[in-house]
Amino acid sequence: MLYTVAQYCDQLVDDGFGGREPRFACGCHITEQRPARDVIDDLCSVFRGMGLWTGMQYSVVIDRPSDMVTVYSNSNVVDGQFAYTSAPRKQRHTAAYVRYIDPNNNWETATEYVSDDDLIKRFDLNVANVDAFGCTSRGQAHRVGKWLIQTEKLETQTVTFSVGREGIRHLPGDIIGIADNDYTGTTIGGRVISVDGNVITLDRDIEIKNSKNAYLSITDTNSDLRKIQIQAQPKPNQIVLTESVDADEYSVWSLYDNKIKPRLFKAISIKENDDGTYAITALQHDPNKEAIVDQGAKFDTENGTIFNWAIPPVEQLQVEVTPESDVYQARLSWSTPRTIQNLKFEVKIYRDDKLVSRDVVTETECYISDLQQGKFNATVRGVGEDGRLGDETTISFSILPPATPSGLVLTPSAVNISIRPVMTAVSSLGTQFEFYKGASRAEVEAQVNYLGRAMSMIDVDCTPDTEYWYGVNAVNVVGRSDMYIANTRTLAAENGAGSIFRIQTGDGKFPDNDTATQMFYRELGFYPARDTILIIYSVGADGKVSHSEPKMYNGSQWIEPAMFLDGDLIATGTMRGDRLIAGTEIKAPLITGGQMVAGSVVSSGYPPAFELQQDGTLYARRANISGNIYADSGQLSNVVINENCQILGKLTAMQIVGDIAKVIYFPTPSAIKIEPAPFNRIICTPQIVVHSDSSDTIQTSRYSIHTTPRITGSGHVIGQGKKLFEVSVSANYNSSKSASSAWHFRLPAHTELILYSSGNNGYPNAINLFIIKD
Numbered sequence: 001m002l003y004t005v006a007q008y009c010d011q012l013v014d015d016g017f018g019g020r021e022p023r024f025a026c027g028c029h030i031t032e033q034r035p036a037r038d039v040i041d042d043l044c045s046v047f048r049g050m051g052l053w054t055g056m057q058y059s060v061v062i063d064r065p066s067d068m069v070t071v072y073s074n075s076n077v078v079d080g081q082f083a084y085t086s087a088p089r090k091q092r093h094t095a096a097y098v099r100y101i102d103p104n105n106n107w108e109t110a111t112e113y114v115s116d117d118d119l120i121k122r123f124d125l126n127v128a129n130v131d132a133f134g135c136t137s138r139g140q141a142h143r144v145g146k147w148l149i150q151t152e153k154l155e156t157q158t159v160t161f162s163v164g165r166e167g168i169r170h171l172p173g174d175i176i177g178i179a180d181n182d183y184t185g186t187t188i189g190g191r192v193i194s195v196d197g198n199v200i201t202l203d204r205d206i207e208i209k210n211s212k213n214a215y216l217s218i219t220d221t222n223s224d225l226r227k228i229q230i231q232a233q234p235k236p237n238q239i240v241l242t243e244s245v246d247a248d249e250y251s252v253w254s255l256y257d258n259k260i261k262p263r264l265f266k267a268i269s270i271k272e273n274d275d276g277t278y279a280i281t282a283l284q285h286d287p288n289k290e291a292i293v294d295q296g297a298k299f300d301t302e303n304g305t306i307f308n309w310a311i312p313p314v315e316q317l318q319v320e321v322t323p324e325s326d327v328y329q330a331r332l333s334w335s336t337p338r339t340i341q342n343l344k345f346e347v348k349i350y351r352d353d354k355l356v357s358r359d360v361v362t363e364t365e366c367y368i369s370d371l372q373q374g375k376f377n378a379t380v381r382g383v384g385e386d387g388r389l390g391d392e393t394t395i396s397f398s399i400l401p402p403a404t405p406s407g408l409v410l411t412p413s414a415v416n417i418s419i420r421p422v423m424t425a426v427s428s429l430g431t432q433f434e435f436y437k438g439a440s441r442a443e444v445e446a447q448v449n450y451l452g453r454a455m456s457m458i459d460v461d462c463t464p465d466t467e468y469w470y471g472v473n474a475v476n477v478v479g480r481s482d483m484y485i486a487n488t489r490t491l492a493a494e495n496g497a498g499s500i501f502r503i504q505t506g507d508g509k510f511p512d513n514d515t516a517t518q519m520f521y522r523e524l525g526f527y528p529a530r531d532t533i534l535i536i537y538s539v540g541a542d543g544k545v546s547h548s549e550p551k552m553y554n555g556s557q558w559i560e561p562a563m564f565l566d567g568d569l570i571a572t573g574t575m576r577g578d579r580l581i582a583g584t585e586i587k588a589p590l591i592t593g594g595q596m597v598a599g600s601v602v603s604s605g606y607p608p609a610f611e612l613q614q615d616g617t618l619y620a621r622r623a624n625i626s627g628n629i630y631a632d633s634g635q636l637s638n639v640v641i642n643e644n645c646q647i648l649g650k651l652t653a654m655q656i657v658g659d660i661a662k663v664i665y666f667p668t669p670s671a672i673k674i675e676p677a678p679f680n681r682i683i684c685t686p687q688i689v690v691h692s693d694s695s696d697t698i699q700t701s702r703y704s705i706h707t708t709p710r711i712t713g714s715g716h717v718i719g720q721g722k723k724l725f726e727v728s729v730s731a732n733y734n735s736s737k738s739a740s741s742a743w744h745f746r747l748p749a750h751t752e753l754i755l756y757s758s759g760n761n762g763y764p765n766a767i768n769l770f771i772i773k774d
Helices: 002-010 035-047 116-122 138-154 291-295 439-446 514-522
Strands: 013-015 020-022 049-053 058-062 068-073 083-086 095-102 108-116 129-132 157-162 175-179 190-198 199-202 215-219 225-235 239-243 252-254 263-272 278-284 314-326 327-335 343-350 354-362 363-372 376-385 393-398 409-411 417-422 431-436 451-453 457-459 467-475 482-487 499-505 535-538 545-553 609-613 618-620 661-665 671-674 681-685 688-692 699-707 723-731 736-741 744-747 753-760 764-771
Touching: 002 058, 002 239, 013 138, 013 157, 035 049, 049 314, 068 190, 068 215, 068 225, 068 252, 083 327, 083 467, 083 744, 108 116, 129 138, 263 439, 291 467, 314 376, 327 343, 327 376, 327 393, 343 363, 354 363, 363 376, 409 467, 409 482, 431 699, 439 467, 439 482, 451 457, 482 535, 499 514, 499 661, 514 535, 661 671, 661 753, 688 699, 688 723, 723 736
Parallel strands: 068 175, 095 129, 499 535
Antiparallel strands: 013 020, 049 058, 083 157, 095 108, 157 278, 175 263, 190 199, 190 252, 199 239, 215 225, 215 252, 225 239, 263 278, 314 327, 327 363, 343 354, 343 376, 376 393, 409 417, 417 457, 431 451, 431 467, 467 482, 535 545, 609 618, 661 764, 671 753, 681 744, 681 764, 688 736, 699 723, 699 753
16 A cells, blocks of 8 residues: 555646646654654655554555445435535635745745635635645645645535444445435435346336436445446336346445436544444545646536526516505515426515515415505515525515605706606505695695696696796505605796797787797797797687697798697607607607617606616616626615625625524533524534543543434424434543544524533533534
């Protein structure tokens, strides 16, 4: 084995300076006496190795890719259960300071900084300090730091399980495969019922979607693990291989295809239990790590499960509220960009931050009745058939009298004023507005000149260069808001272009060109411009218009238009012309052409989805912006950041939902209950020390944490009453001895956990449990 290690160390890799150097080299002087095990461990650390006792001799194993020696599935482990734990976030380093001896700096200690920028963006800066034993190369020091970071990035999961005598087929450091049917969501492992040449009968049905890329892994009679391509599948539980194999009945098999295969782990420890079984602890193994560290290569992450974890997001969530006698009904509707089989939706309604309704529906709409007045939040998220939950989408609405309008957008011209209320508060229940007009604020407050009820309005009864006051109330079926009042002044009609003017005379006949121009100036105070329309009319004894004649000014003279209509025109066909002039507004479902020049642009509907005002102010109800956004100030409400967010300045947070970290006092013996939370959490402990002090007998001290099957939430059942953690130590006659260990555990979202602590002899009276948001 040592010769193999030496060959591995001597292989040439990039030194970082364009040259090549051995993968590992050790230059050191051992000048002081230390325990042999400590010296051996330091030497093993040079080549990413670990010393171990095989039962017959002391050997070493190294962290490098190697062939899988055996496979474990649910069929050959005790109770068919694999227990997984993940490293807590604080143990995942994103950068490292590696100290080494620099021969170019007078053999002084130097420090090499290694970092992973993507990890820093995700987990923040968490620096590890490492002493590279015997390292005199900057390139090797860089690889030491990179190996540490990549190990904690790629190999974060640990599995524990118990097996029979199969547990002594391999040693710590060997690569094993885990074919966990529960984790993968499909059948990829089991036992062989019978073998007839190249025809294998399995203990369960399997599904092979692509037989060209499907393989069966099986242990033959020589205890060798063979991987053979599958040629055909005549029956659901029977396959035909491309070559024959000699295998015993009830041998373990595992399935490979183009989507799924057994996951790789490196055995860390093998311990014999009291009942004759063997407890195996293994660490996740990624064979690509060596190339990433030594060559800087990057590989795609393999998927270890058939589950598609991307639950479709909820989009276009809308709410419509209608009255029902003294209460109200809300109708929620939404859509999804795609769907999956048996997709359902969880709908929650909160009133004043308290849950009042929870439903699970199969359609993309939901009705909620018997709602009282108040402020509400509705959240909707997808639910997969296996209980997986998607991201929540939230909408706010209120069942209250409407809030006072936050503003009025008044857009004046010479002869009319456009009025549009602005509501920044949430509105519902078909909110509309009542409009009032006056020559002063007092006249508006008296509400003597009522214009009507609408979502927006254009006041056409205006005189140029005149001040007008307007008041608006918001109204819905619940009540009426206070009035918002604002004023503006119509524009000075310097030329009257595009406007219509009326002048009364005795006979109502249009005079000659010069007389009409002078009459226009005398009555209105300015000369006409192109496209100005003038109507000369007379009034009879009955007070009605008896005669009228219109003409349009073309820039030099008054002409008779081919057609003039003082009223409404409805055209079902096409209206064609070089120029179209309107005194107030033009309405059409579609206006096409080239450049449009306007004082402001407002979309239809209320409130308008889009409005661009003349001063550059933009209002947009929904804006999908794919480019950059630059802003000096502003506010964001109910915003979800899907990707990473970098804040270069100061961050002030008035409230953070969810505990980032929590410390719980845990006496011994006792029981504690950890309430569910809507996010994954890591439960961990500091180093727990037990002490054994014996006299005339051997004394064992022990401390353990265990749970019961009372763990609930989203279909999760964890622990099954087994011990989750234990540390123990035994002292011989007339001696003292201590041992310590730490524990961590990943608790899924929406899961309740009850923990029990126990101990005997020299155990701690209490510990602190740390609960950290994952």
